[in-house]
Amino acid sequence: MAASFCPPARLLLGPGPCNTAPEVLEALSRPTIGHLDPAFLELMNQIGERLRRLFGTSNKLTFPVSATGSGGMQAVLANLIEPGDPVLVGINGVFGVRFAECARRLGAEVVEVHAAWGEPLDCNAIALEASRKRFKIIGAVHAETSTGVLLGSDGIAKLRSACDASGALLVLDTVTSLAGLPVELDARGIDATWSGTQKCLACPPGLSPISLSPRAMQVIAARKTPVTSWYFDLSLISKYWGSDRAYHHTAPINMLYGIHEALGIVFEEGVDERFERHASAARRLWRGLESRGYELLVEEKHRLFPLTSVKIPEGVDDVSVRKKLLENYDIEIGGGLGPLAGKIWRIGLMGQNANSGTVDLLLHKLDEVT
Amino acid sequence: MAASFCPPARLLLGPGPCNTAPEVLEALSRPTIGHLDPAFLELMNQIGERLRRLFGTSNKLTFPVSATGSGGMQAVLANLIEPGDPVLVGINGVFGVRFAECARRLGAEVVEVHAAWGEPLDCNAIALEASRKRFKIIGAVHAETSTGVLLGSDGIAKLRSACDASGALLVLDTVTSLAGLPVELDARGIDATWSGTQKCLACPPGLSPISLSPRAMQVIAARKTPVTSWYFDLSLISKYWGSDRAYHHTAPINMLYGIHEALGIVFEEGVDERFERHASAARRLWRGLESRGYELLVEEKHRLFPLTSVKIPEGVDDVSVRKKLLENYDIEIGGGLGPLAGKIWRIGLMGQNANSGTVDLLLHKLDEVT
Numbered sequence: 001m002a003a004s005f006c007p008p009a010r011l012l013l014g015p016g017p018c019n020t021a022p023e024v025l026e027a028l029s030r031p032t033i034g035h036l037d038p039a040f041l042e043l044m045n046q047i048g049e050r051l052r053r054l055f056g057t058s059n060k061l062t063f064p065v066s067a068t069g070s071g072g073m074q075a076v077l078a079n080l081i082e083p084g085d086p087v088l089v090g091i092n093g094v095f096g097v098r099f100a101e102c103a104r105r106l107g108a109e110v111v112e113v114h115a116a117w118g119e120p121l122d123c124n125a126i127a128l129e130a131s132r133k134r135f136k137i138i139g140a141v142h143a144e145t146s147t148g149v150l151l152g153s154d155g156i157a158k159l160r161s162a163c164d165a166s167g168a169l170l171v172l173d174t175v176t177s178l179a180g181l182p183v184e185l186d187a188r189g190i191d192a193t194w195s196g197t198q199k200c201l202a203c204p205p206g207l208s209p210i211s212l213s214p215r216a217m218q219v220i221a222a223r224k225t226p227v228t229s230w231y232f233d234l235s236l237i238s239k240y241w242g243s244d245r246a247y248h249h250t251a252p253i254n255m256l257y258g259i260h261e262a263l264g265i266v267f268e269e270g271v272d273e274r275f276e277r278h279a280s281a282a283r284r285l286w287r288g289l290e291s292r293g294y295e296l297l298v299e300e301k302h303r304l305f306p307l308t309s310v311k312i313p314e315g316v317d318d319v320s321v322r323k324k325l326l327e328n329y330d331i332e333i334g335g336g337l338g339p340l341a342g343k344i345w346r347i348g349l350m351g352q353n354a355n356s357g358t359v360d361l362l363l364h365k366l367d368e369v370t
Numbered sequence: 371m372a373a374s375f376c377p378p379a380r381l382l383l384g385p386g387p388c389n390t391a392p393e394v395l396e397a398l399s400r401p402t403i404g405h406l407d408p409a410f411l412e413l414m415n416q417i418g419e420r421l422r423r424l425f426g427t428s429n430k431l432t433f434p435v436s437a438t439g440s441g442g443m444q445a446v447l448a449n450l451i452e453p454g455d456p457v458l459v460g461i462n463g464v465f466g467v468r469f470a471e472c473a474r475r476l477g478a479e480v481v482e483v484h485a486a487w488g489e490p491l492d493c494n495a496i497a498l499e500a501s502r503k504r505f506k507i508i509g510a511v512h513a514e515t516s517t518g519v520l521l522g523s524d525g526i527a528k529l530r531s532a533c534d535a536s537g538a539l540l541v542l543d544t545v546t547s548l549a550g551l552p553v554e555l556d557a558r559g560i561d562a563t564w565s566g567t568q569k570c571l572a573c574p575p576g577l578s579p580i581s582l583s584p585r586a587m588q589v590i591a592a593r594k595t596p597v598t599s600w601y602f603d604l605s606l607i608s609k610y611w612g613s614d615r616a617y618h619h620t621a622p623i624n625m626l627y628g629i630h631e632a633l634g635i636v637f638e639e640g641v642d643e644r645f646e647r648h649a650s651a652a653r654r655l656w657r658g659l660e661s662r663g664y665e666l667l668v669e670e671k672h673r674l675f676p677l678t679s680v681k682i683p684e685g686v687d688d689v690s691v692r693k694k695l696l697e698n699y700d701i702e703i704g705g706g707l708g709p710l711a712g713k714i715w716r717i718g719l720m721g722q723n724a725n726s727g728t729v730d731l732l733l734h735k736l737d738e739v740t
Contacts, residue, residue, distance in 0.1 A: 005413050005630050007403045017623060020402040028624060029399035032390040032574050033377045034702045043375050067437045067601065070619040074601035102600040198620060204402045206576060206622030228598055230472040231437065231444035249440040250568055252576030253387060254398060255625065260375050332404045
């Protein structure tokens with residue numbers, strides 16, 4: 001009963017988590033200190049600064065929520081939405097569906113604009129909806145982890161204009177983009193976002209970096225009803241992450257050591273260099289797959305670098321290939337979700353795994369098991 | 371900017387976190403694997419079994435919520451409460467206040483029965499309220515971390531009878547008791563609970579073990595409205611922790627390595643031996659403090675073993691003593707909260723810190739700085 005758990009040494013090439021950087025693993029194991037210790041408060045300051053730099057923002061309220069990526073979504077939406085609020089969500093995958101469902105449960109009147117899974121969002125259709133009615137939020141997923149589709153900077157600009165026309169806040173899920181693709185909150189006029197740590201940051205899951213613009217904070221300040229979630233009430237939490245340092249809940253100390261280290265690694269490499277490395281590894285994977293006759297789900301100009309969706313060839317068994325990769329070679333890749341289950345594999349090249357050696361190894365092993 | 375964080379080596383004798391066991395720190399740093407990896411699913415099974423054993427329950431829904439202790443509270447209450455539900459909360463400290471506030475924000479009609487902070491709950495007064503009206507939940511804090519007061523087994527039995535009379539579920543906060551004091555959910559008829567990892571389990575903060583009885587699960591199944599929080603919807607999460615293994619959110623993998631190891635340590639020592647060690651260290655602290663003329667806030671029969679509240683003597687400055695302990699000797703103790711701020715210190719002897727050597731060291735250093 002009391003035995004320790006020794007995880008197998010996997011190469012994590014699915015949709016996340018990816019392999020945690022060794023320096024981050026080491027940081028997690030440093031001695032726990034108190035959540036009000038002056039040394040810890042200084043660490044929080046540094047995490048805030050580093051996250052602002054990576055998000056490309058001067059937003060004061062920028063910190064990691066004490067929950068996983070979906071918990072960050074819950075926190076952001078629970079604070080921005082009051083019952084009856086009109087919310088417009090562009091959907092082309094699981095995480096768009098989840099965004100809409102989360103908003104609906106909070107009482108929002110949600111209008112959904114769907115595009116096929118694997119296709120880009122139809123930003124013109126979203127803009128048309130927004131021109132007809134005032135929305136409080138226009139939301140979308142920056143990097144749709146279920147399909148590998150990017151919402152490009154042109155698309156974001158169109159959504160920003162739609163928000164201006166409709167008086168809405170622009171809210172994006174940046175779980176799979178942060179640290180692998182430019183997010184640039186301020187330059188692009190993104191009002192609120194949540195991300196995760198287990199994707200391109202190469203940190204274990206368990207925290208959700210979020211950021212809210214002053215405009216979003218005004219919306220929260222103007223609420224007529226209290227946030228129904230005490231745990232995720234940003235007005236309370238911001239007193240701990242802000243200069244008051246008022247105790248709300250006990251921060252997940254060691255996980256915060258981890259994200260601090262992971263952010264340090266990003267800047268040590270250089271943000272642009274890191275983006276380029278993710279792009280270059282992805283392109284190598286695409287060429288390798290295409291040369292073997294695989295078809296990719298997403299058109300090249302809409303593809304994510306950190307996550308590639310490849311169609312499973314006719315006659316190849318999804319589960320048995322993934323099982324062989326895992327059991328024979330300790331390599332994890334992801335299957336499809338929802339309507340894409342059994343039809344695609346999802347291959348993540350995130351964090352330290354975005355390199356040519358890893359791509360070549362995967363292609364070689366994939367050859368062996370198919 | 372890219373420097374690593376090196377935490378000071380503190381002795382954590384406040385209200386939690388306590389020092390993380392070295393084996394747990396090591397477990398945190400093991401390589402991350404996928405949240406659907408067969409090896410990880412087996413780890414989840416073991417964590418469930420270990421938690422059931424420690425909670426003293428056969429409740430199927432027993433697992434660590436992906437958030438801190440207060441997140442577990444949020445999860446349990448968000449699932450049990452619908453707008454308009456009558457909820458009765460006994461309050462004698464910060465965490466009772468928080469329980470009531472969390473329920474109220476979820477739309478509950480909350481009746482509060484107050485006792486003075488530092489005094490035990492008035493379970494007779496709670497029973498009287500319960501005899502007048504049907505409540506959906508009767509709730510209290512098992513180990514009130516803000517004062518050091520225990521809700522004893524007699525008190526829990528009275529609340530259980532009150533629940534039977536009122537048709538209510540018995541819901542207890544066991545954040546500071548789990549692994550330091552007997553919790554015994556099934557024997558005591560406790561229907562739902564949340565705990566934390568950073569107290570007597572000696573794991574970093576970041577997870578909240580919860581458990582719900584079949585009766586509580588029936589209440590959830592009979593909801594008329596969906597849970598407003600998608601992230602904390604136990605009907606969805608239980609499909610991941612149950613046999614379906616359906617993806618909901620990405621579990622905080624490395625933190626789960628930590629709790630698995632921490633639970634292993636508890637059973638290796640022996641649960642009863644661990645409780646006795648906490649009791650014996652606390653009694654040594656009490657005798658040591660009393661022999662120095664300190665007065666303890668709580669009457670002995672209502673005192674917690676893991677956390678002791680001591681009145682700050684007339685003329686002694688709260689902040690300067692705590693600052694000296696921290697800066698000169700790397701020892702953290704806690705201050706008072708709310709009406710007890712500046713009036714008490716809170717001394718935690720939790721996990722590995724519950725031992726005579728630590729007690730003697732603290733008393734010696736306290737002598738030096740007062």
